[in-house]
Amino acid sequence: MDPILFLIFAAIAVVCGINVVLQTHxxxxxxxxxxxxxxxxxxxxxxxxQFIAAVQVIVYAGAIMVLFVFTIMxxxxxxxxxxxxxxxxRAVGAPALVALLGFLSYVLYRAFPNPLAVRFGDFTLGxxxxxxxxxxxxxxxxxxxxxxxxxxxxLGAVLLAYKELD
Amino acid sequence: xxxxxxxxxxxxxxxxxxxxxxxYLQWVERKVIAHVQVRLGPHRVGPHGLLQPxxxxxxLLTKEDLMPPGVNKFxxxxxxxxxxxxxxxxxxxxxxxxxxxxxxxxTWMQLADVNIGVLLILAISSLTVYAVVLAGWSSNSKYPxxxxxxxxxxxxxxxxxxGMAVAAPLLLSNTLSLRGIVEQQSHYYFGFIPAxxxxxxxxxxxxxxxxxxxxxxxxxxxxxxxxxxxxxELVAGFHTEYSSMKFAGFFMAEYANMITACSMAxxxxxxGWNPLFSPRYGSNYVPAVLFAAAGLMALWxxxxxxxxxxxxxxxxxxxxxxxxxxxxLVPALQAILLPLFWFLAKAGFLIFTFIWVxxxxxxxxxxxxxxxxxxxxxxxxxxxxxxxxxLVALVG
Amino acid sequence: MPNAVPLSWYLILSxxxxxxxxxGFLFRRNIITVFMxxxxxxxxxxxxxxxxxxxxxxxxxxxxxxxxxxxxxxxAAVGLxxxxxxxxxxxxxxxxxxxxxxx
Numbered sequence: 287m288d289p290i291l292f293l294i295f296a297a298i299a300v301v302c303g304i305n306v307v308l309q310t311h312x313x314x315x316x317x318x319x320x321x322x323x324x325x326x327x328x329x330x331x332x333x334x335x336q337f338i339a340a341v342q343v344i345v346y347a348g349a350i351m352v353l354f355v356f357t358i359m360x361x362x363x364x365x366x367x368x369x370x371x372x373x374x375x376r377a378v379g380a381p382a383l384v385a386l387l388g389f390l391s392y393v394l395y396r397a398f399p400n401p402l403a404v405r406f407g408d409f410t411l412g413x414x415x416x417x418x419x420x421x422x423x424x425x426x427x428x429x430x431x432x433x434x435x436x437x438x439x440x441l442g443a444v445l446l447a448y449k450e451l452d
Numbered sequence: 453x454x455x456x457x458x459x460x461x462x463x464x465x466x467x468x469x470x471x472x473x474x475x476y477l478q479w480v481e482r483k484v485i486a487h488v489q490v491r492l493g494p495h496r497v498g499p500h501g502l503l504q505p506x507x508x509x510x511x512l513l514t515k516e517d518l519m520p521p522g523v524n525k526f527x528x529x530x531x532x533x534x535x536x537x538x539x540x541x542x543x544x545x546x547x548x549x550x551x552x553x554x555x556x557x558x559t560w561m562q563l564a565d566v567n568i569g570v571l572l573i574l575a576i577s578s579l580t581v582y583a584v585v586l587a588g589w590s591s592n593s594k595y596p597x598x599x600x601x602x603x604x605x606x607x608x609x610x611x612x613x614x615g616m617a618v619a620a621p622l623l624l625s626n627t628l629s630l631r632g633i634v635e636q637q638s639h640y641y642f643g644f645i646p647a648x649x650x651x652x653x654x655x656x657x658x659x660x661x662x663x664x665x666x667x668x669x670x671x672x673x674x675x676x677x678x679x680x681x682x683x684x685e686l687v688a689g690f691h692t693e694y695s696s697m698k699f700a701g702f703f704m705a706e707y708a709n710m711i712t713a714c715s716m717a718x719x720x721x722x723x724g725w726n727p728l729f730s731p732r733y734g735s736n737y738v739p740a741v742l743f744a745a746a747g748l749m750a751l752w753x754x755x756x757x758x759x760x761x762x763x764x765x766x767x768x769x770x771x772x773x774x775x776x777x778x779x780x781l782v783p784a785l786q787a788i789l790l791p792l793f794w795f796l797a798k799a800g801f802l803i804f805t806f807i808w809v810x811x812x813x814x815x816x817x818x819x820x821x822x823x824x825x826x827x828x829x830x831x832x833x834x835x836x837x838x839x840x841x842x843l844v845a846l847v848g
Numbered sequence: 849m850p851n852a853v854p855l856s857w858y859l860i861l862s863x864x865x866x867x868x869x870x871x872g873f874l875f876r877r878n879i880i881t882v883f884m885x886x887x888x889x890x891x892x893x894x895x896x897x898x899x900x901x902x903x904x905x906x907x908x909x910x911x912x913x914x915x916x917x918x919x920x921x922x923x924a925a926v927g928l929x930x931x932x933x934x935x936x937x938x939x940x941x942x943x944x945x946x947x948x949x950x951x
Binding site (some may be wrong): 287288289292296299302303304306307312314315319322323324328329330332333334335337338341342345346349350353354357358360361363366383386387390391394395397398399400404405406408409412413416417420422424425428429432435436438440441442443446447 | 851852853854855856857858859860861863864865867868869871872875876877878880881883884885887888891894895898899901902903905906907908910911913914915917918919920921923924925926928929930931932933935936941942
């Protein structure tokens, strides 16, 4: 059951990822990216990370991507204009990419052989309780610094988008 | 029994019950609003207008299904589909009752108890923004675009107080699973005060409940937060360019979201399927008494009919009410029916409140709406969470 | 079929998604699409972290994913605000045309 689920959602993720890169209209890329994030959330569930899967959908697919979609609609971004690309780069680039990925896959496959497999239900530390415990004890300083970072980002965004009322 | 077969049967039962409820919720809304405004509402199609929803469904199905020129076809068709699908998914984790024994199979009255159930509901409500914004944008027209952008900005603004208001009872219940939250509310203080989260020590979640309800009004685009679909401002907002079944899709999705919101409020704050007072004091007879009283009232109206047709229809309603009261006294069915009755009574009361507010209050202006969310509701929700956390840390 | 997925499959998926993100970042002209490719790269890295968190039976990988998501949110907010400002001043979303400081 596990391999079937993984293969289905990995296929969806890769196809939508290719769609993100190849589509001309930004809104189609944005929707494909949302599908990638959704399928990755399911794969996180297979890896036992329940809390992170839920946070991925709430924060990434449900808030950050909404921001992207809003910006695309506000700016009325149209389809991208064709640019002059060299034929050589296209003829050499795509096979080189595939060859590099094939080599990388082989290396990874040899580094982590089959017995080191992931079984659904083996990893039980993905609950909200264990993540919360670790964040508020071991990783308290990064947590506080990240909240300051988010505050700075809010200030920056408000300042950049502020319209002078005059 | 096989887990998949059981889940399939439960899913079929739930979807069937939900769709029937959606249909008649529309009738209830029209009747309640009508009586608040001292008029009759639908009363011609069938006795007391009970066949009106069926007539409406036939009308919507047989209307011409337009595809306006210039729309983005894929997104135009996707948006209502997405709206309905997301609202149906969120029903699947709501617990309607405890473990019951049906024909030898022990099962919970819940489709799936996900141990991050609360987060799943929050995730689905984050995704419903897409249905609205895609509907508005793909319609290629001014009013839907404005309505879609306003509605989605409203929905994401009110998601923050919603999340904070949900986090406070989680501190009291210590679990994210909806079934666990209801089970934590099953005991009684001093023998008669139910330990629902709005009465729970150390901090009764009254403010959390009110903040949650207000945020849910805004999330489901109901009055007084329904400016994005108001007729006087934006024609019909993001579903202006939709007709027949796709429009019906948005309509159904709004009612299904309302049902989910009220069910979540019941589970998180009002104790789910737990009765108001302990069965030791006779809470098992409450539904029978209530239905018998309704039957007596129907019989009285049969004897003094306000309209001519009531002489025939009211006795039928009275008889139906007495039959229901009798069913609630059968011990074999009580294990299933009593928790379901309490859950539906609480959720039904909240749905009635939603409809009551629609009939009573005027709508907010858009800037008033956003100011209310960011300057009042969000700080109030944070304060509620802080006080709850402080009291739980001091006492528990 | 055994009911387990080898760890290398997750890492290969992550590598493929990261490579797609890099390709989008280098080859696309629209600045919003470039930004989305960055998000794709971050997602691929998140997947690697969670795969190793499962493999090493520790929760620390998931903590790091949590922080990556928060930082991605902050970056998206500020980045999109900058894009809006550039659009207001240059009326274009192609990064080729924002080249007034070139040469």
